[in-house]
Amino acid sequence: MASIFVQDAYRLQLKLFLYEVKQQQLLSGVRTFLKVYSTISLGKLANYMEVDEPTLRTILMTYKHKTHAVDSDGKIISNADVDFYIDDDMVHVVESKPVKRYGDYFLRQIVKLEGVINDMDWVKLD
Template identity: 85%
Template structure:
């Protein structure tokens, strides 16, 4: 089971690499690049979708991947990557503001 998962992850890594390069690509062309037939590529793409999506607490499906795609007929279209949210930076800025407010309040008490 472990070796099967490793092999699957290698294929998914290859798909991700090609999807990062193209904004759209035909299924036949991607299959040729990956050296697989089109039906195998469809299976790989479905596996990629399955592995990179999850269900949130409200029952909605969300993507965990930095690259997403959809298919229309035999064309694969890559969707823009999600911007990386920097929660740490936001909280550090808020902490710095709070410290500034506390220092101002301390100065007012001393005066």
């Protein structure tokens, strides 16, 4: 009896996983088109993605859902490098925020600090 529950749980997890993989493929496709266009009609985008408009609207809302989160203050924030909004039947792509490169900044600061320390060591030796 327990074996049946394990198999059912396995099948459910597999089904959910495959559904998520399919969603991610669609989202990757819509993201690719959004990066190319600043505005595009829903009909044209649906044609490019080979889906009907209601399906495209579902894909776009799924994209919004998957790329937004709620922060600790309760504000909705975007994790996406490409964002958009729909006005009538036009999709308007919003400028994406440049990715902040904190790692590069800190590495440059470390190199500068090492230079200052080396200069100080030379001063002590004199």
